Amino acid sequence: xxxxxxxxxxxxxxIRIIRACHELGLKTMAVYSTADKDSLHVxxxxxxxxxxxxxxxxxxxxIPAIISTALTYGADxxxxxxxxxxxxxxxxxACHRSGIAFVGPRARHIRLMGDKPRARRIMKxxxxxxxxGSEGTGLTELREAQADAKRLGYPxxxxxxxxxxxxxxxxxxxxxxxxxxxxxARSESEAAFGSRTMYLEKYLERARHVEFQIxxxxxxxxxxxxxxxxxxxxxxxxxLEEAPCPVMTKRLRDKMGKAAVRAAQVVGYSNVxxxxxxxxxxxxxxxxxxxxxxxxEHGVTEMVTSIDLVKESVRLASGEPLGSKHRQxxxxxxxxxxxxxxxxxxxxxxxxxxxxxHHPPGGLGVRVETALYDGYxxxxxxxxxxxxxxxxxxxxxxxxxxxxxxxxxxxxxGIKTNIPLHLEILDDADFAAGQFGTDFLARFEPxxxxxxxGRARAS
Ligand code: MV4
Numbered sequence: 298x299x300x301x302x303x304x305x306x307x308x309x310x311x312i313r314i315i316r317a318c319h320e321l322g323l324k325t326m327a328v329y330s331t332a333d334k335d336s337l338h339v340x341x342x343x344x345x346x347x348x349x350x351x352x353x354x355x356x357x358x359x360i361p362a363i364i365s366t367a368l369t370y371g372a373d374x375x376x377x378x379x380x381x382x383x384x385x386x387x388x389x390x391a392c393h394r395s396g397i398a399f400v401g402p403r404a405r406h407i408r409l410m411g412d413k414p415r416a417r418r419i420m421k422x423x424x425x426x427x428x429x430g431s432e433g434t435g436l437t438e439l440r441e442a443q444a445d446a447k448r449l450g451y452p453x454x455x456x457x458x459x460x461x462x463x464x465x466x467x468x469x470x471x472x473x474x475x476x477x478x479x480x481x482a483r484s485e486s487e488a489a490f491g492s493r494t495m496y497l498e499k500y501l502e503r504a505r506h507v508e509f510q511i512x513x514x515x516x517x518x519x520x521x522x523x524x525x526x527x528x529x530x531x532x533x534x535x536x537l538e539e540a541p542c543p544v545m546t547k548r549l550r551d552k553m554g555k556a557a558v559r560a561a562q563v564v565g566y567s568n569v570x571x572x573x574x575x576x577x578x579x580x581x582x583x584x585x586x587x588x589x590x591x592x593x594e595h596g597v598t599e600m601v602t603s604i605d606l607v608k609e610s611v612r613l614a615s616g617e618p619l620g621s622k623h624r625q626x627x628x629x630x631x632x633x634x635x636x637x638x639x640x641x642x643x644x645x646x647x648x649x650x651x652x653x654x655h656h657p658p659g660g661l662g663v664r665v666e667t668a669l670y671d672g673y674x675x676x677x678x679x680x681x682x683x684x685x686x687x688x689x690x691x692x693x694x695x696x697x698x699x700x701x702x703x704x705x706x707x708x709x710x711g712i713k714t715n716i717p718l719h720l721e722i723l724d725d726a727d728f729a730a731g732q733f734g735t736d737f738l739a740r741f742e743p744x745x746x747x748x749x750x751g752r753a754r755a756s
Pocket of ligand 1 (some may be wrong): 585
């Protein structure tokens with residue numbers, strides 16, 4: 298096992314990683330930007346080093362600064378968390394070349410799954426179902442997209458080959474929309490990923506976003522820890538996730554789980570990872586992408602499996618084999634995660650500032666992951682996710698009640714949050730019935746905004 302682990306992240310996930318390491322008996326080292334000097338992760342780690350200014354590009358994304366900090370202070374492992382450098386093949390390779398263990402898959406697998414058309418090709422060959430879409434390595438020109446759309450039929454989804462998580466994604470319902478949106482999506486991809494390569498997929502409406510948690514060791518042993526339903530997203534930012542998926546059956550879980558494990562095993566994947574599928578109302582499912590990192594929503598899987606995924610990621614990176622209990626797990630009850638964002642609930646604009654009063658909820662089955670404290674200033678420079686409220690109970694109806702009670706109790710003064718949006722979702726009849734898909738918030742939000750008197754926003 299490692300001796301000292303450098304946490305290459307901030308906020309809630311940095312704290313989560315520090316806790317897991319301390320349980321494993323590892324020393325921890327935080328890195329931080331000047332904007333985060335008063336952050337909780339800096340205090341909680343055994344050591345902390347300032348690596349640059351507020352702009353992430355010069356601090357949390359600064360590969361040479363992080364590698365040299367690890368080498369100087371003798372960290373033998375680095376955990377990237379999610380976001381920032383977590384899916385950067387160059388960073389994983391730089392760690393490896395410096396003799397530092399990267400807690401995650403090998404650089405090759407990060408790069409492979411980061412190339413979405415390539416991942417599609419591999420899955421197709423492995424017999425994992427994919428949606429009809431562009432073949433080959435992707436495309437850059439509108440006329441190529443037009444030819445593919447003609448073959449696929451509308452609506453189509455324009456996706457970035459280097460994308461993921463919905464960035465640079467656009468729905469085109471007819472040729473005019475394709476002509477208008479393709480250049481937009483391509484520019485967005487170029488700005489975000491430095492890549493003009495795109496691909497099309499047939500757009501699947503009213504599907505659910507169901508992702509499987511994968512665990513795999515260095516000896517090609519792999520298993521899954523069940524699924525999460527992440528259909529409730531706003532502009533491709535997840536808002537609420539849950540485990541298990543409300544419409545899942547044992548038979549379907551077994552079938553989708555086998556496909557997810559095959560997806561990981563055909564490439565020889567190691568460490569924790571997530572295989573994303575779209576699940577259609579007819580129970581057909583399609584691979585959309587694989588995420589080669591721990592995810593924000595890992596906590597709901599932890600609650601229903603009692604497996605600490607962050608500890609597992611560290612153990613697997615150190616070369617420990619997958620235990621037999623991780624290859625066939627029981628799903629215990631239901632868990633919901635509400636992502637609390639520092640944003641105006643009506644305009645969805647970020648609401649940074651000083652938290653004058655912070656009192657998180659608690660009690661049986663309530664878990665809060667946050668880096669907030671009284672007097673903390675939420676910086677403007679980073680993601681507005683400030684807390685995750687996770688409720689776990691014997692069944693989904695109880696978990697919803699527990700989440701609702703917890704959110705009502707949550708006191709955060711000084712900044713605006715999306716807690717009112719969560720309370721609306723948790724009170725919704727379709728949500729309670731588990732009857733929702735990826736279009737849920739699009740249908741839902743105008744109603745919220747009328748009730749609360751906010752201005753309607755076109756999306
Ligand atoms: C799709 C899709 C429908 N058809 N692909 C969004 C995030 C990214 N990882 C994949 N996503 C989707 N891909 C095809 N071919 C639906 C989603 C999707 C979604 C789309 C619109 C609004 C909300 C959504 C929530 C989850 C997934």
